[in-house]
Amino acid sequence: MLRSFSYVTDHTGFCGTIKNSASDFVVTEIEVPEHLLRDTRAESLQKTSEAQLEPSSLCLQQPKKQRTEPPSPCAEGCHGGAPSPSERDPSCAGGDCSASPNKKQPEGEPELRSGLEEASMLDSLLGKPMSELLNKFACDLKDAWDLENNADAATREFSLGPILDKKDRADLHSAVRQKFPFLVTVTKDNEMIVKGNADYRELCQLVTEKETSDFFKFLDAKIENSTFSFAPDGNKEHRKVVHHFINRKFGRLLETKSFTVTDVNDQPNMSIMVRFREKSWSRKRSAGGFQEKQDLYTDFSYTGIKDKKAITYQPMVVKKVTPERLKEIGSKMEKKGMRIHNIHSACQHLRLGQLKGNHFDIVVRDLKHHSHDSSADLKERISEAMENVETKGFVNYYGPQRFGQGQNVQTDQIGLALLNEKMVKAVKLFFTPEDTDDPVNNAKRYFLQTEDAKGTLVMLPEFKVREKMLLRALNRYGVNHEGCTKGWLNIPHSMRIFYIHAYCSKIWNEAASYRLKIYGSKVVEGDLVFSEENDESVSLNDKVHVVTAPEESANKYSIKQVVLPMVGHSIKYPSNKVGQWYHERLSKDELQMCKFRVSPLQLNIPGCYRPILKNVQNLSYFLEGSEKGIEIEDNHLNAPKVSLHVSFDLDPSCYATVCLREIMKCDF
Template sequence: MLHSLSYVTDHPGFCGTIKNSPCDFVVTEIEVSEPLLRDTRVESLQKTGEAPLEQNGPKKPRTESCGPGAEGCCGGAASPLERDPGHAGGDSSASPDKNQPGREPELKCGLEEGGILDALLGKPVSEQLHKFARDLKDEWDLGNNANACAREFSLGPVLDKKNRADLHSTIRQEFPFLVTVTTDNEMTVKGNADYRELCQLVTEKETSDFFKFLDAKLENSTFSFEPDGDKEHRKIVHHFINRRFGKLLETKSFTVTDVSDQPNTSIMVRFREKRWPRKRSAGGFQEKQDLYTAFTLQKENLETLEAISFLAAELGVLPSDFSYTGIKDKKAITYQPMVVKKVTPERLKEIGSKMEKKGMRIHNIHSACQHLRLGQLKGNHFDIVVRDLTLHSHDSSADLKERISEAMENVETKGFVNYYGPQRFGQGQNVQTDQIGLALLNEKMVKAVKLFFTPEDTDDPVNNAKRYFLQTEDAKGALVMLPEFKVREKMLLRALHRYGVNHEGCTKGWLNIPHSMRIFYVHAYCSKIWNEAASYRLKIYGSKVVEGDLVFSEENDENVSLSDKVHVVTAPEESANKYSINQVVLPMVGHSIKYPSNKVGQWYHERLSKDELQMCKFRVSPLQLNIPGCYRLILKNVQNLSYFLEGSEKGTAIEDNHLNESKISLHISFDLDSSCYATVCLREIMKCDF
């Protein structure tokens, strides 16, 4: 699937084999707002006395940076639910510090906010910002609202995107009465008119706490204003919040007991869900909360969806009751967080020994309050061994060690083309997942079913059952032949047995498997088109940013739609070399994206026409599939790259420049952002297709 795709670097590379065994390819997911999983795993193993599956070769110690916005540092950042409930996003009505208005929230890594601002802005600008904030508040206190509204303070150009994000967050937390705006990399600070208006209705402490809660945006968190017996006043507060934040928040009045043990009424605010739960009790938002259990899944030589099928069958729940943030490699040892609904931690612990026989281990089991979402991760850490190193045949007189060093330096500096990896498409299978996705988009339901049941060239129960079904269309007979853990196949066959192997029956069959699995195939097709588009873009324009290219706007405003954040490069911007190739994005096809207005956009239309999708709305209503599309950077960078060479005797590093190629292994360690593929990064390093 990656054959003939482009490279961004020009070094010769080298040859080698990957995934000789699962322990040669170890993937550890980096969580959002939680300690890194490798820390969690070690803690879990120490408690249980278990040992991780054996890994080959010595590992270099890794250290995590502890800077502004760093996660998992200084013992690990607390999860949102473990933080002080009075801190932004917590239920302030439950805070033990309600009567201590002078107390400031606890900060990451023990740093004071002022220290973070000093680090990000430099002390002189940080001091000017503090003075601006004090002067603005003085104007407000004196009633000079007009003067206050006219005040602005420029922080100057902040080129690094992460620094801008850290500044936005830090300033809003320390000065909730300020707002930050970015225009062409320049950050400006001014007074928050909404903050000022709410201050006229409630105390300043409540206003400050409310805006910190709003900025934190922690799912399932609530905020409560002080008890208020004045119904008309509560109505005004309700109206203000609904008018200014109604798309994001919803409010409810409920009865509380005040400090005099008298019944009173308070306003509770929470983030709006897609829809209200059907049942609500008088005393709260939801009569019964779902039961969630979180855990870390360690799997070996298993697909993520296959592992979920095993777990679901053993626990007596549906595969759709499991949530996760991404699909992990099959031919690897992988660690990833998961959450399962309707299963207690005790029940999950009971099946641990059975799952080990399937190549899985379950660590760090604990209660949770919500599911996970696809893409809800920072990225992945990889520990990879490349064996049987040799030079390319056209480069046989070169020095292998120099070639490896050159390749590592090149990719670390220039990055790699951000292709979707071969595992996205079902590497090595007779029918790849993108073919099924195309059939679903064309609403060719019977064809999609037959592609799904196309067997591999092996003689085993699963492929024998698939072979039998295609030959006979006997869904009931194929059901009997399939092993229990093949949950997807069984769900589909049950519907086909009931409704028949025709268009209607196959449609109902696809509806019988979880939505996440149905849309997986469509996303595979969209990924294939993106890969081809990236190669075409690099082939005709190279690394130059040209008129009609798409780049992401730097505006850090979450209320702006995704397409509005995408900017079309103009002719003057091309002439001025305003943007770099690292900022260029290409669309993943869907119904809500814009295409480049140059030759690449024309290529998309021609390519979709070739697959009979020129009129496709990317909504497959019969299957309840909605594909809005998104944007993906053409190039990506690798982080925390380190490597060493090892000889045939375990643990022996290679120092000399004359290597015995057949006995050399390369150990590589690096981090990649979410949705990036290690096999694609290795392809760029080695100049090999896998």
């Protein structure tokens, strides 16, 4: 996919082979320290559908009515906090858990973390523009609530449009309520409507808004055996009003009781504790309430997808599995090629993109000169290459593994067919076999020859989950446009949009190569540069600036500040030859009128921006013979047993194979 593409460096490079074995390519994820997660910003401009940690305001304002009593230490942090391992409920290992009522959480941390995650979910499900409109509606509604005699505040509604997929609707219901506890969502003929939560507003008149927000998040999370406590309240009549409110509104789900606590002055006081009734778990939610109970499930979450042929180290969170259980099955996992280390409880899951980057330890074998290089000094060639890339960086291409390296049909081709809404063609491309004789490819050949979905299902091994999900729908609805559309809808949203993203990545790679060929490393008028503005109220497009002629003359920007758009419906293009190239390239693929919304598949592609160049950090290397003690002398590396060991760090969404391509000046 990268042959004939541009380089940013001008050294000669060298040849070699990588991934001779898994141990030659070791990837270690660089984690974001847990105490910094609440301040995480997206380090790159790349925004995927699965994850972008971009915080936004929760629009929570100061309550109009405050308690006369000072809050206890637990009032600000007892909900959603992280207790010590001995206090955690083992059933919540790896998932969400609730703190002990008397434990304090660092102020603000739960809300900020939730805001990061739910903003990411809303952007993914709705697209950035619609997500921003929802945020504006929420803020305007809160402002209206604070105005006296505002009659229309109770009737205001906002439509999120039709959401056909049931799972997407459930995810959206949850994401909206978690980010905006003062809103409720209802569905009318697949159209999702958002409006103010009258119960939330009423409770705000009784307790602080912080407590109200935390209470409704507790209510929506519905974690079995969890409890919620209001701040200590010495006024018996006021406590009675709060008890009556909860019993009147949520009595079928919740029960309350008062218990004695110690306040900030070490004096005894009373507080209201809320917990779920035992029989409430099997009931459905009411209009603003709970969904039907679902079976317990095991869910793995992680922050990044790693190379298939490599040894990789990364944190993972497993929901509904205790640390003890993981330790018990450790030996069984090791037989399958997976080792589990540092097992401990966690109180939040992981999301794609929630990492600082990756550290790579790579061995390049079979070192030799390029065929056109007459130099005998290969060691000098290696040194020159390392210094050059360390100084100038590398072109930030998407790596070949994003497109299905070596396959007869690559993922971007399927993505293009989906964007053109050619559903049958996309299915046929999906089932195009490789040139090998094995059960999977034999099953694919059989399907293309017969369109017998049921027979193909029998032939496919169980691990081909994606193929089987699609075939089940094809068996039911037929291999026609409607049937294939329903087939694609039968696989998860993240898998459907993966193919679209592959096509967008291919276009970005071609655009980056074109940009460097015609303008080189000079920043020219019409280029797009990114502002490092940290104001969350500024939209992504407003952070992208179009370079002017005076700025070009003054050399105001460097090439490392230049970004190119990933195609979508909410991005702007460069106003120079590169912008024209984008339009011509999309027209070539019959996408000149594409809105980058595939409504039949509920796919929404807003687009984003990606830097043309990236830096490599902490680069180091050494040469080694296959036997210990062998030294490389006289700068000659003719022996095939000499290998290059190279280590470096890369930001998220950067590819080590692309960095090595720049270093070695060869494609893999």
